[in-house]
Amino acid sequence: GTELRGAFSRFHPKDTVEVSEARGVKLKTEADGRMFPVTDDSNTIADCLREAARKAGVRVELRTSLLRVEKGSKGGFRLEVRNDAKNFILQTKKLLIATGSDRKTLDIVKSLGHTIIAPVPSLFTFNIKDKRIEGLSGVSVEHVTLRMDAITTRGALLITHWGMSGPAALRLSAWGARELFEKKYHARLTVNWLHDHSFDKALEILQRNKDWKENARRRVASAPAFSQIPIRLWRQLVDFAGEKNWGDVSKAELRKLAQELTAGEFEIQGKGQFKEEFVTCGGVSLKEVDFKTMQSRAVDDLFFAGEVLDIDGITGGFNFQSSWTTGWLAGNALGE
Incomplete structure (x- = not known):
């Protein structure tokens, strides 16, 4: 869509190649424009992301589900999550939702006041x-x-x-x-x-x-x-x-x-x-997101990235590229 044109101008496929190779992942481009790791193994990408998160000191909670999100009366967010059969509360000033097409999370986003384009299978x-x-x-x-x-x-x-x-x-x-x-x-x-x-x-x-x-x-x-x-x-x-x-x-x-x-x-x-299916068509309405920062236009300090948005592309790295681009923009905005 037109919303992505400006976003891609700030982080485009060449940037993806450079960032990937700097982390030891070489990519190849097929004759029809599709892009894959030279290993032809998606685990190569997953391992790269896990290692990058480890080096950055990111805390990763596995087997954890998001149950509810509420906007705090003085700003920030209150998150109710479940881990190992126990519920607990997290407080955060800013929130980035990058949960893909998970239907439960889309319902949570809708409860915060966003329009959700009904997801349907794609690819x-x-x-x-x-x-x-x-x-x-x-x-x-x-x-x-x-x-x-x-x-x-x-x-x-x-x-x-x-x-x-x-x-x-x-x-x-x-x-x-x-x-x-x-x-x-x-x-x-x-x-x-x-x-x-x-x-x-x-x-x-x-x-x-x-x-x-x-x-x-x-x-x-x-x-x-x-x-x-x-x-x-x-x-x-x-x-x-x-x-x-x-x-x-x-x-x-x-x-x-x-x-x-x-x-x-x-x-x-x-x-x-x-x-x-590989991906879905549908998600958070693009009209309600500022594509310079990936911040919600409806809720302050709420950001989106990846397939939680109403974005889907064809096979061969195109969906990944929109995720890398929106994730990069959101990450930079959150770090400011």
């Missing part, structure tokens, strides 16, 4: 039962284009036991999170297996394949016209051609195949099988 895979992808779990296509209504995403697509996953699908689930929620996760998905090829371009290539003399007696199913489509997927997409050779395919069948390759329609029939 999930799609349940799709369709004979064209049946039995193809593990097959991936590096560059596809997905469309759902007015939303378009591009990237790699992975076929799973239950449907579709991969960066392109996860991006679509993020950008269409609220729309999919409202549709109860039933929607029509259009797949262009050829990435940016138009129907006409695909038809032209298919026609050339048919006209090529050496192809005349080759079966359509065993002689793919496009190298980017894995042979197992190709065979199921052209199943309607049966045992036909390229030389026997009609113009109508070529058009049908071009349509299948550039605008194949699939029905999303639900979310994937993750018990918990």
Whole structure:
């Protein structure tokens, strides 16, 4: 959102890389802009944060839950927390809430006078039962284009036991999170297996394949016209051609195949099988937060950072970046 533009100008991805490497964590950037630790292990980041907290002398209370927050009559906050089956009270002058999308904490924030945008799941895979992808779990296509209504995403697509996953699908689930929620996760998905090829371009290539003399007696199913489509997927997409050779395919069948390759329609029939989604869409309304300091506009000395805010991004470090940025801004403001 526009609120984040100014925030990112003060702590941007290059700052994240520099801070991470200064703490011994090297990052890598994928071709599509996604960023990960070179170890490909999220524990690398968690260990880095724990070590930074230890060096800074931060007191960390594990297995502790926040039950209630009240604004003090003379300022500050009164926190009721629970640890090891015991309740106790904490008093603090300032409070930073960075609890992610925890529903109980959002209720507490609401009780303090904030507007909460109802959280819905984001970054999930799609349940799709369709004979064209049946039995193809593990097959991936590096560059596809997905469309759902007015939303378009591009990237790699992975076929799973239950449907579709991969960066392109996860991006679509993020950008269409609220729309999919409202549709109860039933929607029509259009797949262009050829990435940016138009129907006409695909038809032209298919026609050339048919006209090529050496192809005349080759079966359509065993002689793919496009190298980017894995042979197992190709065979199921052209199943309607049966045992036909390229030389026997009609113009109508070529058009049908071009349509299948550039605008194949699939029905999303639900979310994937993750018990918990990577992130949620929703949280504290951004209109009620000063993005120069991350301080609440409704409650003095109350600050927010991370996914407790109505911010969500696509997979590959984008949600982390918003958390690093808002956390850095809030931390600096709290330290003043």
